[in-house]
Amino acid sequence: MxxxxxxxxxxxxxxxxxxxxxxxxxxxxxxxxxxxxxxxxxxxxxxxxxxxxxxxxxxxxxxxxxxxxxxxxxxxxxxxxxxxxxxxxxxxxxxxxxxxxxxxxxxxxxxxxxxxxxxxxxxGTIIGCFGLTEPNAGSDPAGMTTFARRDGDDWVINGAKRWIGLASIAHLAIIWAQTEDGVRGFIVPTDAPGFTATPITPKLSLRASIQCDLELADVRVPAAARLPGAAGLRGPFACLNDARYGIAWGVLGAARDSYLSALRYSRERLQFGRPIASFQLTQEKLARMAIGLTQGQLLALRLGRLKEAGRLEPQQISLGKLANTRTAIEIAREARTVLGGNGVAAEHSPLRHANNLESVRTYEGTDEIHTLVLGRHLTGIAAFR
Missing domain, CATH: 1.10.540.10 (Acyl-CoA dehydrogenase/oxidase, N-terminal domain)
Structure with missing residues (x-):
C-alpha cells in the first residue's frame, strides 16, 4: 500500500x-x-x-x-x-x-x-547567531542603522538588532553593519563589553526557540574580526538564501506531521456511530492536505537537485520558500479542524505547527518580499521601492 x-x-x-x-x-x-x-x-x-x-x-x-x-x-x-x-x-x-x-x-x-x-x-561547542534584522529594518536591510567605525586598528560598533535567533546562548554573533564603505560583516564575541542579548518574551509562536533583541554599545573588535569576503548586502543575502532553501524543505515536516495526525485521528474518532474518516467532508480535507504535501515534496526535491547541480537561482528559492510555507500553514490549519475541539490540546501537534509557521513565513523574507522577488524576475521591474 x-x-x-x-x-x-x-x-x-x-x-x-x-x-x-x-x-x-x-x-x-x-x-x-x-x-x-x-x-x-x-x-x-x-x-x-x-x-x-x-x-x-x-x-x-x-x-x-x-x-x-x-x-x-x-x-x-x-x-x-x-x-x-x-x-x-x-x-x-x-x-x-x-x-x-x-x-x-x-x-x-x-x-x-x-x-x-x-x-x-x-x-556544537561554539554557538553562533546572525544579526541582520533591526527594530526598524526588517524587509529593507539597506535601512539598517547599526554602524561600525574605524578606531585605529579596531572597529567600534553601535546599534540594535531584533529577532536574532540563539543570541542569548551564542558565543559569537555575525553582525552586519553600515560602514563608510558600505555594509560589512563582523564576527563579534557575545561576551564583548557593550554586547547585550535579551530574549524576546512572551511569544505566541516559536516558543521552543530563542529569539533576542541585541544592543551594541561601543562594542570594540579588532580588524581581524571583519569578514573579508563580504561587501555590501550580497554578503548576508547569500547566507539568507541558504536558510531559505532549508525552510522550503523544513516546513513540509510540519505539514506532514499535521496531516498524519489528522489522518490517524479521523480513523479513531467516532461520530454518529462511524469514524469521521468515513465522511465525505473529512475525506475531502485529507485529500486536499495530501495533494498539497505531495506538490511541496516535488518542489523541494527539484530545488535540491538544482542546488546540487550548482544551478539554483534566487527566484527559485523564493518560489520554494513562499509556496511551501503557505501550503504548510494551510495543511496545519486544516488538520486542526479535523481534530475539532481536541485540536487545541497540547497533545495534538497541528495547532502548534500552525502557530510556529506564522513565524517561519515571516523570517528570511515575508510572503510579500518573496512575491516581489518573483514579480521582478517575471517582469524585469523591481517593485520594492
Whole structure:
C-alpha cells in the first residue's frame, strides 16, 4: 500500500545515503517527541540536544572542510523535514547555526577565521547567531542603522538588532553593519563589553526557540574580526538564501506531521456511530492536505537537485520558500479542524505547527518580499521601492 505521506513513492528518487540521513534524524526526533509539548508550553529550547545534533552531522551540514560534515543539499533538506516534523524550533536552531552563522564564515571568512571557528561550530561547542534584522529594518536591510567605525586598528560598533535567533546562548554573533564603505560583516564575541542579548518574551509562536533583541554599545573588535569576503548586502543575502532553501524543505515536516495526525485521528474518532474518516467532508480535507504535501515534496526535491547541480537561482528559492510555507500553514490549519475541539490540546501537534509557521513565513523574507522577488524576475521591474 502506498505510504499516505508519499503518494508518488518519492523515496524511490532518493539514494541509500539520503534515506539513511533521513531515518537517523527521524529516529532522533521520535525520541524527542514526547518532550516537545512541554518545551513549547514552557518556552524552553533544549540545549542539551546540541551534542546529538552535532553527532549526526547536522551543524553546517552542507559545508566541506574545517570539521564540517560535507553532506549533500538533498540530505540537508531531508534532515530539515524531520526536524521540523518535531518542531520548527529544532530546525530553526540548525538553520541559524549552519545556514546563517557558519555560512557567513565559510563563505565570506578568512582562512584564519574558518580554522578558528568552524570546527567548534560543527561540533556544537561554539554557538553562533546572525544579526541582520533591526527594530526598524526588517524587509529593507539597506535601512539598517547599526554602524561600525574605524578606531585605529579596531572597529567600534553601535546599534540594535531584533529577532536574532540563539543570541542569548551564542558565543559569537555575525553582525552586519553600515560602514563608510558600505555594509560589512563582523564576527563579534557575545561576551564583548557593550554586547547585550535579551530574549524576546512572551511569544505566541516559536516558543521552543530563542529569539533576542541585541544592543551594541561601543562594542570594540579588532580588524581581524571583519569578514573579508563580504561587501555590501550580497554578503548576508547569500547566507539568507541558504536558510531559505532549508525552510522550503523544513516546513513540509510540519505539514506532514499535521496531516498524519489528522489522518490517524479521523480513523479513531467516532461520530454518529462511524469514524469521521468515513465522511465525505473529512475525506475531502485529507485529500486536499495530501495533494498539497505531495506538490511541496516535488518542489523541494527539484530545488535540491538544482542546488546540487550548482544551478539554483534566487527566484527559485523564493518560489520554494513562499509556496511551501503557505501550503504548510494551510495543511496545519486544516488538520486542526479535523481534530475539532481536541485540536487545541497540547497533545495534538497541528495547532502548534500552525502557530510556529506564522513565524517561519515571516523570517528570511515575508510572503510579500518573496512575491516581489518573483514579480521582478517575471517582469524585469523591481517593485520594492
Amino acid at each position: 502506498t505510504c499516505p505521506a508519499d503518494l508518488l513513492d518519492l523515496d524511490d528518487q532518493l539514494s541509500d545515503a539520503e534515506l539513511r540521513v533521513r531515518d537517523e534524524v527521524r529516529g532522533l526526533v521520535d525520541q524527542l517527541r514526547p518532550s516537545i509539548p512541554e518545551w513549547y508550553e514552557k518556552a524552553y529550547f533544549p540545549t542539551e540536544i546540541i551534542p546529538e545534533l552535532a553527532r549526526l552531522g547536522l551543524l553546517g551540514m552542507v559545508y566541506d572542510g574545517y570539521g564540517c560534515p560535507g553532506r549533500s543539499a538533498v540530505e540537508y533538506g531531508l534532515a530539515a523535514v524531520e526536524l521540523e516534523a518535531g518542531d520548527s524550533g529544532l530546525r530553526t536552531f540548525v538553520s541559524v547555526q549552519g545556514s546563517l552563522a557558519m555560512s557567513a564564515i565559510h563563505t565570506h571568512g578568512s582562512e584564519e577565521q574558518k580554522r578558528q571557528y568552524l570546527p567548534g561550530m560543527a561540533a
